[in-house]
Amino acid sequence: MADVKKFTRKELSERNPKQETVFIIDNVVYDVTPFLDEHPGGHEVLVHAAGRDASEDFEDVGHSFDAKELMKKYVIGELVDEDKVELKKRQVSWEDSAAASEASFMSSWKFPLLMGILLTVLYSYLLG
Ligand code: HEM
Structure with missing residues (x-):
């Protein structure tokens, strides 16, 4: 540039x-x-x-x-x-939204489903 x-x-x-x-x-x-x-x-x-x-x-x-x-x-x-100042604002808001999407991930159907799959894999590995 x-x-x-x-x-x-x-x-x-x-x-x-x-x-x-x-x-x-x-x-x-x-x-x-x-x-x-x-x-x-x-x-x-x-x-x-x-x-x-x-x-x-x-x-x-x-x-x-x-x-x-x-x-x-x-x-x-x-x-x-x-x-120059560090552009904290953007990062904070980004972190906020990342935390928010993480929270919605935990409470949505995806998290229990993932746990279910993991446990199934673990059980079949341990028992198989
Ligand atoms: C290069 C700098 C800027 C550009 C290109 C710009 C452009 C615009 C545009 C296109 C809008 C129409 C609404 C939108 O599209 O968001 C707008 C609204 C407005 N802008 Fe700016 N702006 C600039 C800087 C600023 C600054 C520094 C301030 C405050 C100190 C400011 C205060 C406002 C306000 C109060 C409105 C009206 C919002 C409303 O009616 O809801 N703007 N500006």
């Missing part, structure tokens, strides 16, 4: 939000200045997010897949490594 432009949180926070609306979502830097009037959520929220890390606000809204595809158009770079 070509050289990615790197920004620090400090320099982004010092930019003038009236001239350019630049913010961070998940360590990636976006310039949504040309998108302000098109944003279905209105331009105020974007201007308010300018210069900041908007990851939580963005996630709280529950943006659609289409919105996430669209945002790629406005990427201008990423944070310098020292300013």
Whole structure:
């Protein structure tokens, strides 16, 4: 990949939000200045997010897949490594859903069925 432009949180926070609306979502830097009037959520929220890390606000809204595809158009770079945060949120939610699917697996018909098959195999092995 070509050289990615790197920004620090400090320099982004010092930019003038009236001239350019630049913010961070998940360590990636976006310039949504040309998108302000098109944003279905209105331009105020974007201007308010300018210069900041908007990851939580963005996630709280529950943006659609289409919105996430669209945002790629406005990427201008990423944070310098020292300013990056670990993207824990995604992992936690992934673990949550993994734990949830495990729980439903245990309580569904699949788990007793699997145990039944295992015990049958074990018995026939021990008695055979
Ligand atoms: C590049 C960044 C962004 C893009 C491309 C984007 C795109 C969109 C799109 C396409 C929608 C329509 C609903 C959907 O498809 O999910 C939307 C709704 C919205 N967005 Fe964004 N958005 C961005 C950043 C943000 C940020 C940083 C905030 C908050 C600070 C925000 C707040 C909202 C709100 C409040 C709505 C309205 C939700 C509703 O009416 O239910 N957006 N955005």
